[in-house]
Amino acid sequence: MNDRRRFLQVLGAAALAISAGVPQGCASAAPQQGTEPHGLIKGPLATSVAVGSLAPVGDQAVVLGRDAGGLYAMTAICTHxxxxxxxxxxxxxxxxxxxxxxxxxxxxxxxxxxxxxxxLRHFEVLIETDGTITINADKEVASSVRTPVTG
Ligand code: FES
Structure with a gap:
């Protein structure tokens, strides 16, 4: 009887440990996790990015946007x-x-x-001397930071 009770206690603890590792809101198996962007990511000409746009750029999990204040970049890795x-x-x-x-x-x-x-985390956006964009995914910035586009 004691062995059976001990077995059930261990089983219950294991079930709790497993459920604690599953993110809230996940009803099924863990989704495939992406890789955070890193390093310098090349983008298009700054002047070619339309005000009001937001789109993926490069091969990594990063998106580039532009609003009235200028350019900004964010991770595309969900924080959940x-x-x-x-x-x-x-x-x-x-x-x-x-x-x-x-x-x-x-x-x-x-x-x-x-x-x-x-x-979502924001990254530094630089405009090179030739007018092209470089996103520095190793440097996080505040979500209010914008890189103005001139010309
Ligand atoms: S990973 Fe769960 S909502 Fe995006």
Whole structure:
């Protein structure tokens, strides 16, 4: 009897440990996790990016936007369970929608629908002397930072 009770206690603890490792809102197996962007990511000519646009750029999980203040870049890795929204979701001028569990972010990366609770990280955007964009994914900046486009 004691052995059986001990077995059930161990089984219960294992079930709790497993459920604690599953992100809130996940009803099924863990989604495929994306890789955070890193290094210098080349983009198009700054003047070719339309005001009001938001779109993937380069091969990594990063998106580039432009509003009235200038250019900005954000990760496309969902803050809920790290799905790459470029692969599993949609990116449009109005924001990002994660296809894994339904989180939605506005065009500046703020959460507008969970289960995600944290905004998307922003990265430094540089304009080279030839007018092309470089995103420095190793340097995080505040979500209010913009790189003005002249010309
Ligand atoms: S990874 Fe769960 S909503 Fe994006």
């Amino acid at each position: 369970a790290q799905c790459n929204i470029r692969d599993s979701g949609t990116v449009s001028a109005s924001g990002l929608s994660c296809g894994c569990h339904g989180s939605q972010f506005d065009a500046n990366g703020n959460v507008i629908q969970g289960p995600a609770t944290s905004p």
